Amino acid sequence: EDQVTQSPEALRLQEGESSSLNCSYTVSGLRGLFWYRQDPGKGPEFLFTLYSAGEEKEKERLKATLTKKESFLHITAPKPEDSATYLCALIQGAQKLVFGQGTRLTINP
Amino acid sequence: DGGITQSPKYLFRKEGQNVTLSCEQNLNHDAMYWYRQDPGQGLRLIYYSQIVNDFQKGDIAEGYSVSREKKESFPLTVTSAQKNPTAFYLCASSLVADNNEQFFGPGTRLTVL
Numbered sequence: 001e002d003q004v005t006q007s008p009e010a011l012r013l014q015e016g017e018s019s020s021l022n023c024s025y026t027v028s029g030l031r032g033l034f035w036y037r038q039d040p041g042k043g044p045e046f047l048f049t050l051y052s053a054g055e056e057k058e059k060e061r062l063k064a065t066l067t068k069k070e071s072f073l074h075i076t077a078p079k080p081e082d083s084a085t086y087l088c089a090l091i092q093g094a095q096k097l098v099f100g101q102g103t104r105l106t107i108n109p
Numbered sequence: 110d111g112g113i114t115q116s117p118k119y120l121f122r123k124e125g126q127n128v129t130l131s132c133e134q135n136l137n138h139d140a141m142y143w144y145r146q147d148p149g150q151g152l153r154l155i156y157y158s159q160i161v162n163d164f165q166k167g168d169i170a171e172g173y174s175v176s177r178e179k180k181e182s183f184p185l186t187v188t189s190a191q192k193n194p195t196a197f198y199l200c201a202s203s204l205v206a207d208n209n210e211q212f213f214g215p216g217t218r219l220t221v222l
Contacts, residue, residue, distance in 0.1 A: 004151070034210060043113075043199050043213035044152075087151065095140060095159075095203060096167070097211060099151030 002027045002092050006100035013078060013107050021073040021103045023088035031091040033071050035064050038085045038102070047073075047086075078107045112136065113214035115200050120219045122187070122194065130185045130217045132200035138212075139205040141183035145169060146197040146216075155198075158183055159205050187219060195221045 005024045013019055025033065032051050036044035048057045050066040057064050061082060063074045073086055085104045089097040113134045122128045132141065140159045144152040154167030158177040172191025177183055183202075187194045197218050201211040 009149075036213075041197075041216070041218070043115075043201075043216050046210045046212060049210055089152075095205070095209065095211070096154055096157065097152070099153075101149060101151045 002090055002098050004088060004090055004098055004100035006086075006088060006103050008103060009101070010104040011106070013075075013105070015079060015107055015109050016077050018074070018076045018078070020075070021086055021105070023071040023073070023100055024069060025071070025088075025090055026069075027090050027092070030068075031093075033066060033091070034089045034097065035071070035073055036087040036089065038087055040085075044087055075105070078105075080107045080109050083107045113200060113202055113212060115198075115214040115217050117217060118215070120217055122219060122221050124221065125189045127186055127188050128219065130187070130198055130200075130219070132183045132185065132214060133181055134200075134202045134214075135181060136202055136212065137180075138202035139180065140203045140211075141177070142201040142203075142211060143167075143173075143175065143183070143185045144199045144201065146199060152199060155185065194219055 003026045007022045035047040038044040048064040053068045061076050065072045083106050085102040087102045089099040092098045116131045142157040143155040156175045158164035174186045199216045200214040203209045203211040
């Protein structure tokens with residue numbers, strides 16, 4: 001059974017303090033992994049798609065990387081506006097997505 | 110502006126009532142999806158549709174029904190058979206092609222009184 005586990009559940013950082021969020025997965029044949037950002041009370045906002053081990057993508061202070069067993073979302077010198085819940089999801093046949101439970105990130109000024 | 114709209118933003122339901130959540134998109138996407146999100150949990154798929162007049166059950170379809178009469182619209186009905194309907198409901202759409210990202214609407218928060 002395809003599974004996605006995100007850690008930590010919550011992370012609190014000071015502004016400018018870099019860190020990484022983890023997304024571990026088990027899947028029979030990776031077709032793709034998505035990262036989304038979700039603000040409270042809103043729908044998820046697409047960030048990245050990664051397709052194969054070794055792939056990396058960047059957007060502003062965020063960089064997503066992928067290995068055969070996990071993906072990391074690295075956040076460099078974060079600002080308070082980066083506070084959100086970050087979700088990862090696997091593609092599971094017919095475009096179905098299997099989501100992790102998310103990491104709630106808080107950046108203190 | 111292209112995007113996905115959901116209405117209403119907040120919805121209150123009495124026990125035993127059916128309610129319908131609206132989802133409309135003008136992105137010309139063929140595929141549409143409904144997810145449920147509970148506090149501290151990931152999104153769970155309720156129903157999805159890849160073409161007009163066709164849809165499939167997701168992982169938690171019991172107590173829900175959908176229709177897809179138009180490409181742009183994919184309404185979700187929460188029936189009285191759904192025993193614990195209080196949740197945040199999210200609609201999404203995507204192109205029907207391998208590995209295309211899904212774009213989400215703003216969500217509807219349903220509360221049972």
